[in-house]
Amino acid sequence: MTETPTTPMTETPPADPLLALDRVEIGLAADPQVRAVDGLDLRVAPGEAVALVGESGSGKSVTAYAALGLLAPALRASGTLRLGASSYDLGDPGALRPLRGGEISMIFQDPGTSLNPVMTVGRQLEDVLRRHGGPPRRERWRRVVDLLAEVGVAAPDRVARAYPFELSGGMRQRVLIAMALSCEPRLLIADEPTTALDTTVQAQIMDLLMTLVRDRGMAMLFISHDLGLVAGSCRRMYVMYAGRVVESGPVADVLRRPRHPYTKALVGCRPTADRRLARLPSIPGTVPPIGSMPSGCRFAPRCPIAVEQCRTADPELRAVGGNVSVACLRASEEES
Amino acid sequence: MAERTTPVAALLRPLTQKITWSVLAVFVLVAAAAPLLAPYDPAAQDLRNTLMPPGPGHLLGTDEFGRDQLSRLFHAVRSSLLISLATTAAVAAAGIPLGLLAGYARGFANVVIARAIDVGLALPSLVLALGLIAALGAGMRSTVIALAVGYTPYLARVVRGVVLRVRQEEYVESARVSNVPPWRIAVRHVVPNTLGVTSVQLTLIFAFAVIGEAGLSFVGLGVQPPTASLGNLLADGSAHSLDLPILTVAPGLVIAVLVITLLFAGDGVRDALDPRRRR
Amino acid sequence: MLAVRLNRARRLGPRVVLPLAGSVLQAAVVAAATFVVFLLMRLIPGDPARILAGPGGSVTPEQVERTRRELGLDDPIALQYWNWITDAVRGDFGNSLVLNDTVAELLADRLVITLQLSVYAFTLAVVLAIPLSLVAARRQGAIADKLSRLAGATGVAVPSFWLALLLIIVAQGVLPTFGYAPLSEGLGAHLGHMLLPALALGAGFATLVFETTRAGLIDTLSSDYVRTARAFQIPERRIYGRYALRNAFLPTLTIFGLEAGALMAGALLVENAFALPGMGRLIVQGVLSRDYPVVQACILVIVVVFVAVNLLMDLLYAVVDPRVRRSRG
Numbered sequence: 001m002t003e004t005p006t007t008p009m010t011e012t013p014p015a016d017p018l019l020a021l022d023r024v025e026i027g028l029a030a031d032p033q034v035r036a037v038d039g040l041d042l043r044v045a046p047g048e049a050v051a052l053v054g055e056s057g058s059g060k061s062v063t064a065y066a067a068l069g070l071l072a073p074a075l076r077a078s079g080t081l082r083l084g085a086s087s088y089d090l091g092d093p094g095a096l097r098p099l100r101g102g103e104i105s106m107i108f109q110d111p112g113t114s115l116n117p118v119m120t121v122g123r124q125l126e127d128v129l130r131r132h133g134g135p136p137r138r139e140r141w142r143r144v145v146d147l148l149a150e151v152g153v154a155a156p157d158r159v160a161r162a163y164p165f166e167l168s169g170g171m172r173q174r175v176l177i178a179m180a181l182s183c184e185p186r187l188l189i190a191d192e193p194t195t196a197l198d199t200t201v202q203a204q205i206m207d208l209l210m211t212l213v214r215d216r217g218m219a220m221l222f223i224s225h226d227l228g229l230v231a232g233s234c235r236r237m238y239v240m241y242a243g244r245v246v247e248s249g250p251v252a253d254v255l256r257r258p259r260h261p262y263t264k265a266l267v268g269c270r271p272t273a274d275r276r277l278a279r280l281p282s283i284p285g286t287v288p289p290i291g292s293m294p295s296g297c298r299f300a301p302r303c304p305i306a307v308e309q310c311r312t313a314d315p316e317l318r319a320v321g322g323n324v325s326v327a328c329l330r331a332s333e334e335e336s
Numbered sequence: 337m338a339e340r341t342t343p344v345a346a347l348l349r350p351l352t353q354k355i356t357w358s359v360l361a362v363f364v365l366v367a368a369a370a371p372l373l374a375p376y377d378p379a380a381q382d383l384r385n386t387l388m389p390p391g392p393g394h395l396l397g398t399d400e401f402g403r404d405q406l407s408r409l410f411h412a413v414r415s416s417l418l419i420s421l422a423t424t425a426a427v428a429a430a431g432i433p434l435g436l437l438a439g440y441a442r443g444f445a446n447v448v449i450a451r452a453i454d455v456g457l458a459l460p461s462l463v464l465a466l467g468l469i470a471a472l473g474a475g476m477r478s479t480v481i482a483l484a485v486g487y488t489p490y491l492a493r494v495v496r497g498v499v500l501r502v503r504q505e506e507y508v509e510s511a512r513v514s515n516v517p518p519w520r521i522a523v524r525h526v527v528p529n530t531l532g533v534t535s536v537q538l539t540l541i542f543a544f545a546v547i548g549e550a551g552l553s554f555v556g557l558g559v560q561p562p563t564a565s566l567g568n569l570l571a572d573g574s575a576h577s578l579d580l581p582i583l584t585v586a587p588g589l590v591i592a593v594l595v596i597t598l599l600f601a602g603d604g605v606r607d608a609l610d611p612r613r614r615r
Numbered sequence: 616m617l618a619v620r621l622n623r624a625r626r627l628g629p630r631v632v633l634p635l636a637g638s639v640l641q642a643a644v645v646a647a648a649t650f651v652v653f654l655l656m657r658l659i660p661g662d663p664a665r666i667l668a669g670p671g672g673s674v675t676p677e678q679v680e681r682t683r684r685e686l687g688l689d690d691p692i693a694l695q696y697w698n699w700i701t702d703a704v705r706g707d708f709g710n711s712l713v714l715n716d717t718v719a720e721l722l723a724d725r726l727v728i729t730l731q732l733s734v735y736a737f738t739l740a741v742v743l744a745i746p747l748s749l750v751a752a753r754r755q756g757a758i759a760d761k762l763s764r765l766a767g768a769t770g771v772a773v774p775s776f777w778l779a780l781l782l783i784i785v786a787q788g789v790l791p792t793f794g795y796a797p798l799s800e801g802l803g804a805h806l807g808h809m810l811l812p813a814l815a816l817g818a819g820f821a822t823l824v825f826e827t828t829r830a831g832l833i834d835t836l837s838s839d840y841v842r843t844a845r846a847f848q849i850p851e852r853r854i855y856g857r858y859a860l861r862n863a864f865l866p867t868l869t870i871f872g873l874e875a876g877a878l879m880a881g882a883l884l885v886e887n888a889f890a891l892p893g894m895g896r897l898i899v900q901g902v903l904s905r906d907y908p909v910v911q912a913c914i915l916v917i918v919v920v921f922v923a924v925n926l927l928m929d930l931l932y933a934v935v936d937p938r939v940r941r942s943r944g
Binding site: 352451454455458459460461462463466467468469470471472474543547550551554555556557570573574577578581584585588591592593594595596599600603 | 643644645647648651652655656658761764765768769771772773774776777780781783784787876877879880881883884887888895898899901902903905907910911914917918921922
Binding site: 072100166 | 755837838839840842843844845846847848849850853857858861862935936937938941
């Protein structure tokens with residue numbers, strides 16, 4: 001367990017983060033004890049690309065929505081969000097409103113439904129520009145076309161005048177990315193931005209995102225269940241299971257040597273070039289539904305190495321060296 | 337929580353549904369036992385006691401011929417429910433086969449029936465009913481026929497929609513591929529699937545028939561006096577709505593309560609039949 | 616058939632029927648519908664020639680024969696229909712068998728009143744229901760849903776003609792409850808006479824518009840594109856107007872079209888309660904006296920208005936929804 005830190009400084013949890021989420025809890029408004037996210041801490045440094053990984057239902061997307069105060073009315077969050085020197089209460093969605101678009105922009109999972117079907121995409125971009133101190137009215141359209149060109153749209157003039165239903169999925173996602181860029185945010189939250197797209201388009205969109213992040217020095221919180229995409233795009237990662245972070249650390253380290261049995265299983269699920277034809281392993285069982293969480297470790301019912309103690313004691317996230325933290329009672333035992 | 341429940345139990349679980357079906361039961365009881373419950377003969381005139389306000393002898397007063405309004409109301413519920421029931425039965429008898437045919441037939445027959453349904457929908461039901469009554473003459477039987485013809489296209493259209501949807505389902509496709517005869521597919525898969533929607537629609541049609549009868553009778557084209565029906569009572573009362581409002585208010589209130597109850601019953605049937613809503 | 620149609624409209628979703636192709640189809644449907652009406656009128660028992668000859672009047676078979684020939688009743692039915700419909704297009708609906716006037720003359724003024732009443736009721740309903748639905752869409756949850764459903768059910772269950780009688784009882788002495796004032800007597804008098812009838816007719820329609828629009832708004836307010844707009848701080852007022860209401864309005868437009876016929880039919884009954892000299896009394900008298908030229912002309916006019924409104928809604932639909940507009944090319 002004594003590994004020398006060979007990783008560069010950017011892979012440590014930043015001491016002076018751009019974004020810090022502290023003690024995030026998200027539960028039903030009607031019954032706060034029923035939690036989708038339970039005590040999450042997360043840091044993103046300026047210009048850093050961080051991944052938030054987990055199966056669907058693990059709480060990664062609601063975390064992003066909570067950060068922008070966009071939770072569905074049935075859900076309520078608590079905890080704090082710090083952005084630079086300012087601090088915000090996650091329980092007060094109204095207070096988070098000024099951050100939206102300007103400081104933190106978000107792009108969404110399903111570009112097919114994320115644009116207003118009865119307005120041209122150009123008009124929707126204009127709406128956003130007007131809100132975020134874009135150019136004066138007469139130059140706004142010019143800026144819309146420029147933005148579309150910037151995200152690699154071949155015929156930006158025509159696309160700006162098109163309605164969403166006239167565009168392909170990849171094109172719509174480019175429009176949404178242009179929308180996010182138009183506000184020149186310090187942080188971009190990308191919620192499974194390529195899940196709804198074809199594989200080839202997926203690669204193009206990822207390339208675009210990585211280029212933009214690199215060229216603009218923009219930080220990115222990349223939410224995904226696809227470890228392949230994460231490996232190619234992010235430096236640090238958080239692995240979520242059933243509303244909790246179970247492992248965090250540099251992407252390279254975590255993927256090379258996953259310590260939490262859940263991370264191990266995820267990595268095992270990933271099809272790699274040499275194993276593509278082999279039978280894909282799968283994790284038996286499913287994420288427990290919120291409201292019926294097992295006591296003790298939440299992964300215990302699906303865990304191949306769980307012992308009696310796992311079903312009673314709730315493991316804390318603890319550093320295990322190399323900037324990696326794991327929430328598993330058996331992690332170190334197994335390593336040694 | 338996910339235990340299997342009988343449809344009736346599922347239907348009656350919410351409090352609103354318990355109330356709904358209790359109220360309906362009262363209506364059915366009143367309709368069935370109207371001759372026993374009514375304190376007077378609904379047609380008996382008493383010209384010395386006309387337009388009496390509600391009092392001990394006549395709980396809801398008397399009309400312009402001195403007939404006991406409460407007795408007339410009981411009998412009106414009876415005839416209105418009978419008319420609505422007959423209308424609904426006729427709509428079911430005509431609309432379900434039409435819809436099945438329209439959904440099942442291919443080619444020319446399909447086009448003809450589908451267009452016929454469209455023609456029926458292009459004529460507002462009440463207007464079509466007026467035309468039919470012009471041809472048939474006013475009366476209880478004409479009212480039933482006119483309303484039934486007016487509402488049948490709606491049911492046929494809904495049934496046709498279900499058939500077209502069910503036909504695309506994989507289990508029907510696979511049955512067809514494995515050479516199950518078409519009539520058998522219809523009986524085994526298509527008809528059971530239409531039952532849910534059909535029963536909801538029929539509940540609604542029952543409610544609209546109550547209003548339809550009232551509307552036709554209100555202008556004198558429906559049930560003919562002296563037979564009591566909810567619409568007739570309204571028509572009779574409207575002449576005296578200023579001096580004796582109870583004659584207008586009471587039958588209208590009965591219509592409103594009856595129809596609301598029927599609409600909620602329809603909601604209940606829909607929810608009970610929808611597995612996603614059943615909890 | 617309010618709720619039946621409502622369900623249908625919800626299921627239909629955005630119409631993909633092209634307005635032009637739709638109008639051709641609708642024209643065919645109207646033609647067929649009028650033919651059905653025409654046939655129906657031929658079912659009226661009693662020889663029209665005999666009715667025309669006068670009540671109780673003794674006529675010789677020769678006279679009946681001559682009248683039949685004059686009315687064209689001996690022609691084949693298709694030819695009779697053709698003659699009737701081509702005359703009707705030119706505004707000639709023939710003569711009333713009972714009243715001493717041409718049908719066109721009888722219809723003209725009465726149609727105006729019925730249309731006025733329908734349009735006022737429609738306007739009143741929309742002006743009341745849309746803002747209310749915007750307010751109500753903010754209140755979501757089990758209780759708000761139940762109340763909204765109860766309002767919708769009440770709107771269907773309270774027949775317009777009964778509401779008319781109730782309004783007369785309540786408002787007598789305060790507002791005019793009887794008869795008609797043409798515009799020539801001044802806008803105030805005209806609208807004063809129309810207010811209660813329009814309210815009686817429009818109330819049920821208003822609850823329907825309210826229920827549909829509220830449901831549509833709740834759908835669209837929880838949609839992904841509203842979430843996107845909120846993620847970029849688009850002002851809530853603009854979100855409600857351009858994003859939510861505009862999309863939520865599509866099913867409401869369908870309801871407008873589907874309900875146009877029921878609204879006019881309701882107008883016929885409401886007129887009766889307020890003694891408004893519209894088409895209502897004419898058609899009822901026509902049915903009772905088996906005055907078939909009057910009845911078939913009234914029905915024809917209503918069907919034409921119904922189809923015209925639906926055509927208008929299809930066009931509006933295309934204006935609001937680019938998916939319909941642009942898929943034409």
